[in-house]
Amino acid sequence: MAKNPFILIQKEFKKIAGFDLKLRRTNLLIDQIERRDNLFEDLSRLYFDNPLKVKKLEKSLKRWLSLNLSEELETLFSLAGYVFYLEENFKKAKKFFLKAISSNSDNYDNWRDLAFSLRHLGENDIAYGIFFNFDYIVYYYKYLELEGISYQELKKLILKINKEANAKKNKSAKN
Amino acid sequence: MFEQYFPKIFCREFISIKNSDRQLIMFMAVVLGIKPAMDDWIPKERLTRFVNLCHKYGLKIKKDVAFSNIDDPSIKTAVGGETLTTTIANGIQVSLANPNDMIHVFISKSRQALDEAFVNGWYPVTIKNRVIQKPYIDLLKFGYGLGYPDCCIKFFRHFNDWRRYSHLFEIFKNTKGTPSFLCNPFTKDMVYGYIYHMPCSFNCKKTIYLAGELREAIKEKEPELVEKIDEHLKMPFLIFYETVMYAFEGEIKNDRLYYKEVYFIARFDKENPYQKILKKGNCLFVENRKVIILKNGKRVAIINCPKKDWANKEPFLIQFR
Numbered sequence: 001m002a003k004n005p006f007i008l009i010q011k012e013f014k015k016i017a018g019f020d021l022k023l024r025r026t027n028l029l030i031d032q033i034e035r036r037d038n039l040f041e042d043l044s045r046l047y048f049d050n051p052l053k054v055k056k057l058e059k060s061l062k063r064w065l066s067l068n069l070s071e072e073l074e075t076l077f078s079l080a081g082y083v084f085y086l087e088e089n090f091k092k093a094k095k096f097f098l099k100a101i102s103s104n105s106d107n108y109d110n111w112r113d114l115a116f117s118l119r120h121l122g123e124n125d126i127a128y129g130i131f132f133n134f135d136y137i138v139y140y141y142k143y144l145e146l147e148g149i150s151y152q153e154l155k156k157l158i159l160k161i162n163k164e165a166n167a168k169k170n171k172s173a174k175n
Numbered sequence: 176m177f178e179q180y181f182p183k184i185f186c187r188e189f190i191s192i193k194n195s196d197r198q199l200i201m202f203m204a205v206v207l208g209i210k211p212a213m214d215d216w217i218p219k220e221r222l223t224r225f226v227n228l229c230h231k232y233g234l235k236i237k238k239d240v241a242f243s244n245i246d247d248p249s250i251k252t253a254v255g256g257e258t259l260t261t262t263i264a265n266g267i268q269v270s271l272a273n274p275n276d277m278i279h280v281f282i283s284k285s286r287q288a289l290d291e292a293f294v295n296g297w298y299p300v301t302i303k304n305r306v307i308q309k310p311y312i313d314l315l316k317f318g319y320g321l322g323y324p325d326c327c328i329k330f331f332r333h334f335n336d337w338r339r340y341s342h343l344f345e346i347f348k349n350t351k352g353t354p355s356f357l358c359n360p361f362t363k364d365m366v367y368g369y370i371y372h373m374p375c376s377f378n379c380k381k382t383i384y385l386a387g388e389l390r391e392a393i394k395e396k397e398p399e400l401v402e403k404i405d406e407h408l409k410m411p412f413l414i415f416y417e418t419v420m421y422a423f424e425g426e427i428k429n430d431r432l433y434y435k436e437v438y439f440i441a442r443f444d445k446e447n448p449y450q451k452i453l454k455k456g457n458c459l460f461v462e463n464r465k466v467i468i469l470k471n472g473k474r475v476a477i478i479n480c481p482k483k484d485w486a487n488k489e490p491f492l493i494q495f496r
Contacts, residue, residue, distance in 0.1 A: 122290075132267075
């Protein structure tokens with residue numbers, strides 16, 4: 001019987017990085033957890049001590065992503081986002097965090113990762129929009145069934161939510 | 176000792192705008208072009224004055240978020256509150272901030288250095304009862320943006336882990352030879368210090384070079400200030416960990432500190448557990464995680480510091496030359 005390709009990816013990942021690549025778990029807002037896993041932090045340490053290993057991961061990622069594993073896509077997208085973030089390719093990091101959001105918009109960690117990559121790209125209004133209104137954004141993205149919308153559309157949504165939320169706060173402050 | 180200092184002329188307005196001399200020396204370092212960038216917190220009601228001050232000295236400024244309810248203990252109960260170490264605050268957008276909320280700002284002489292510090296410089300705040308921590312890699316890179324030496328950043332990466340290490344004690348262990356006053360970070364939250372980073376050792380060559388350069392440059396502008404800083408940095412210190420530190424008027428001889436006056440020098444006065452006990456004596460020494468306090472040769476108190484899993488207290492005595 002052929003082995004599950006994700007298990008092979010995990011083995012290869014561990015061989016390069018020296019720690020496990022676990023299947024990404026959803027950080028639901030309701031769960032009240034700051035972050036679900038330490039993958040980004042562990043990769044940051046790896047990058048700081050041995051950047052070539054992260055470069056190696058980037059090379060393997062291309063192949064892993066081409067396997068089109070539907071169940072594990074969010075894990076691979078976020079991993080790709082982290083690797084490009086570490087290599088300061090924030091455009092690509094943003095692209096993969098957006099894909100991770102499309103795979104699972106309920107996962108707050110995907111939104112936060114996107115917001116920090118936007119900060120590096122100078123898209124501060126969108127980054128702040130996510131930081132300050134993450135709850136509305138997670139909710140409306142799902143409620144309006146926006147999976148797969150363009151980044152331009154997403155931007156509009158985030159800016160609109162931010163504007164409405166600020167207007168509401170201003171009004172309640174005046175009262 | 177440790178009274179607020181007003182420079183004669185150079186950067187004097189900084190203190191009246193902030194109502195504090197905290198980070199004055201770092202501001203001077205940025206103005207003098209020795210430090211590439213810094214971040215600070217300015218009350219919203221005085222932000223325009225601060226912007227004007229920056230422009231006067233040829234500095235560029237970038238605003239981040241506003242800090243509200245600073246040090247409100249209820250913030251610690253937010254999701255992720257256990258990850259907060261020093262400053263705790265609610266984050267709000269600058270446009271919504273109240274006049275007395277503090278705006279997190281970044282300043283630099285160069286646009287590039289300013290942007291580099293800004294992108295990596297998010298400071299953890301709680302928003303909607305959730306702590307927003309930046310990616311760990313940004314924390315590591317931020318040190319480069321602030322002009323810290325590479326060796327110190329690498330050391331920080333390994334030892335700034337409140338669960339496993341007492342960072343300051345690790346620096347102490349890594350110090351071979353006489354500690355240099357130019358590497359003294361303990362008074363960094365007051366005006367009396369030349370560095371704002373944790374050095375890799377208390378005689379780190381790169382830190383000595385950096386702080387020495389700054390000292391010489393300030394000496395040309397404010398010689399009295401330099402004299403005072405040197406005097407403070409060369410006092411004896413008893414260190415427990417980053418938020419519990421004491422300076423003394425006295426002298427260390429044969430591993431014993433003989434003292435007259437005690438000053439709490441960490442940032443938060445509410446975390447000052449030992450000043451009263453220390454004042455009971457006039458001599459102390461450290462032995463096996465215990466601080467033994469004597470008065471005229473007789474034991475008057477002992478401070479025990481058993482090993483802990485968080486913010487481990489590892490007491491040590493040090494005097495810089």
